[in-house]
Amino acid sequence: MSITRTDLRSEVSVTGVDVVELTILMPCLNERETLATCIRHALNFLADNGVVGEVLVADNGSTDGSRDIARAEGAKVVEVPERGYGAALIAGIHAARGTFVAMGDADDSYDFEALGPFLDELRAGADLVMGNRFLGGIDKGAMPRLHRFLGNPLLSFVGRLFFSAPIKDFHCGLRAFRRDKILALELRAVGMEFASEMVVKACLAELKLVEVPTTLRKDGRTRPPHLRSWHDGWRHLRFLLLYSPRWLFLYPGAALTLMGLVTSAALMRGSVQVGAVGFDVGTMLVAMAVAVIGYNSVTFAILSKVYAAHEGFLPASERFDVFQRRLGLERVILAGVGMFVIGLVWLAFSLWGWRSEQFGSLQPRESIRAVAPAVLGLLFGAQTIMAGAFLAILRIRTSDVPFLGHAMNEVVGFDREG
Known part of the structure; x- marks a missing residue:
């Protein structure tokens, strides 16, 4: 089915904040090469499946015109001045209007048109739905061998051992959740540890976690990824040790x-x-x-x-x-x-x-x-x-720690048009 961006906007437009079922959230830092493609796939999913939703880009200080691209493609934009993967997502979750939120990287490594199983599990009562790349398939060159055979399996094993997490791919970037349940966890990690914090706190709060297969594709960027293997891997392990039983x-x-x-x-x-x-x-x-x-x-x-x-x-x-x-x-x-x-x-x-x-x-x-x-x-x-x-x-x-996200509308600029 061929759909124009105008058709997509009208298909997912809403008259009030309470009727939005799904927000598709993408953290972004200089992703002009792949951002438009990701937004189009996300909007296609909403339109093809009759889901009332929105696409939200949490921009983390892009200097390559990513914000303008996002708006032109029909997405909303929340500008996040504090740098960090977690900071962008925390701001995006607060700004989201959907009952459910699906988050994924804006590098075209995940298929936003394949969110059906995630949404089905949420509708069936799950609180956090994680993708599993090892079950869904990893395209050649999509994941470094170090990550595939050592980093992700090791960290996922540690997560299962320490927290009895029913998750075999602890750091999959494509996941969906009930917005109110995740907000109640008061997530704070502003860096890459955010991915671990979400799963760990969900386990400690005894939320319902499920996994669905998802495919990881080789991302569409020509520049190197933001992820630093050893540095970020150690930060995740250090975070898990902090939370260890x-x-x-x-x-x-x-x-x-x-x-x-x-x-x-x-x-x-x-x-x-x-x-x-x-x-x-x-x-x-x-x-x-x-x-x-x-x-x-x-x-x-x-x-x-x-x-x-x-x-x-x-x-x-x-x-x-x-x-x-x-x-x-x-x-x-x-x-x-x-x-x-x-x-x-x-x-x-x-x-x-x-x-x-x-x-x-x-x-x-x-x-x-x-x-x-x-x-x-x-x-x-x-x-x-x-x-x-x-x-x-x-x-x-630490007697009085301010929570990142309070008065978020006063801290970040939020484009509510469209």
């Missing part, structure tokens, strides 16, 4: 700490023989290192949880709120001082024992056994004091 750092850290302390205590009196294997001060030093590593993991888990909760990255937890209120600066520092003092007292006793030898040479094994627990107490105490101070800094810094 407590068993990733807290529980393993607590187990390592306990194992290290118990082993160290068992070797304090002397060597231990298990069958034909003997354990002595070398094992004791390794066990103490394990205890320190475990304690580092525990403090990291607590501090990262506090940071994520205060920044709004993680949903509120009443039990954790009660726990962190008890982690007052004075209490944490007092506990650290107590550990440090224990270490100092132990060290003093070691020095007293050395004095009895006229401060001469000691047997290495016995001297290590005498001083090692003091070192452990000093390390634990110093780390706890610094963790308490850092906890206080985190709370000051």
